[in-house]
Amino acid sequence: MxxxxxxxxxxxxxxxxxxxxxxxxxxxxxxxxxxxxxxxxxxxxxxxxxxxxxxxxxxxxxxxxxxxxxxxxxxxxxxxxxxxxxxxxxxxxxxxxxxxxxxxxxxxxxxDQFLREAMLSQLLLHHIGEQKYHALHTRYAKETYPYGEEVTADFNDVFDTVTPPKSAAGNHIEMEEQHMASDVMDFSWIEQSLRQRFIPVENVLHPANKKLIYQMKTLYDAESAEIEKALFWALDEDNQLNEEEFKSACHDMFVSRNNGQTIQLNDKMAASDVQPEVKKPSTKEEQLIHELETISPKQLLEDLSDGNRAPEQDIKVVREVMTKQGLPAPVMNVLIHYVLLQSNMKLSKAYMETIAGHWSRVGLKTAKEAMDFAKREQEKYKAAKNKPQKKNNYNNNYKKEVVPDWFNTRKKKSSKTAADTNVSEKEQQEIEAKLQKYLNES
Missing domain, CATH: 1.10.10 (Arc Repressor Mutant, subunit A)
Incomplete structure (x- = not known):
């Protein structure tokens, strides 16, 4: 994974x-x-x-x-x-x-419970070795005493209710364990083998042994034939399953099957993180996507600066945006590239935060997803920008209707004042002309 x-x-x-x-x-x-x-x-x-x-x-x-x-x-x-x-x-x-x-x-x-879990205890044994395991077992394992046959009273033997429960609490736990093992593993093939050898099935396949068989099969990835062989190897003369011998038999078969290698927990997640061989990019766009998928944001900033050291302020901006919005490194690389192209090679924090919030909500994970999404958004923006604007059709009647009455009244008053002003100027000119004539005659 x-x-x-x-x-x-x-x-x-x-x-x-x-x-x-x-x-x-x-x-x-x-x-x-x-x-x-x-x-x-x-x-x-x-x-x-x-x-x-x-x-x-x-x-x-x-x-x-x-x-x-x-x-x-x-x-x-x-x-x-x-x-x-x-x-x-x-x-x-x-x-x-x-x-x-x-x-x-x-x-x-x-x-003590851990040591009683067959699968976990076996794993621990193979991880830390017998010496350390036995030291832990000696220190933490509780001794079991031969209490004898259990004669504890059952719930139904003591109490009576309107709707009696199917079983007591202790029996319910055993039934759960039995169902857990039987649901994930089919024991019919073991039952058939036991009956062929005239071995009482109930002596071997009780809930505790079923759980043990299931755990060993899971732990050692054993085939049915191997489990059957180990099971019969570990039966004593009374047809009782010896747990330690059964564990040892399963382990020996695992070692033999894997050329002497002992069992270890393998991290499937770490193995799956190793990327398979990727097809070599052919087009320029594929090369760019491959570069943005593998390079770090810091290295991208330095590459865009012609190999010079990336400014501390730019690195701080990228780190804050990347941390707050949770963008993967490939998506962050596309965002840096996009913002620089749109802002004349300037790293605008506000612009970057706006786009980063949008991309984070969309849930972009790879550089290709981010590039495709950015292209679609750019095309939408261009289409909206080039769309012809609807002209406002206002007619003269509408203009006349919106002119208030007080404006017309003021306009009339202004015209009257202007007329009065013109008359005064005419009279003034006549007075000046008479005065000039009088001066000349003198």
Missing amino acids: NAIGKILPVDGYEVVMDEQPSIDFNASLTHFYQPLIGIQAVSLYYTLFYEVDHTRQIQTHHTLMTYLNLSLDDIYRARIKLEAIGLLKTYKRREESRDYYTYRIQRPFSP
């Missing part, structure tokens, strides 16, 4: 827990779980565990990145390991174009 882009820094999360772990759960996580799932997964478990009562507010995954000092891909891998080992359950919902996760913390097995 590829971990890249599975979660974003802006995705929210909350942590809940149904029941408190046992008092020695720290020993379980450190000595039993950590060798199997690694320190990063255990650190994530502790971080989520102590956030249960800290706050019930929705937080972003950027908080986890800060606490753990891990990339989002590493956090996702750690989360998947916790889920697979039974320490975490994850629920996802989508609201307002954002993903929200609920992490339900699961109580780890106590050391």
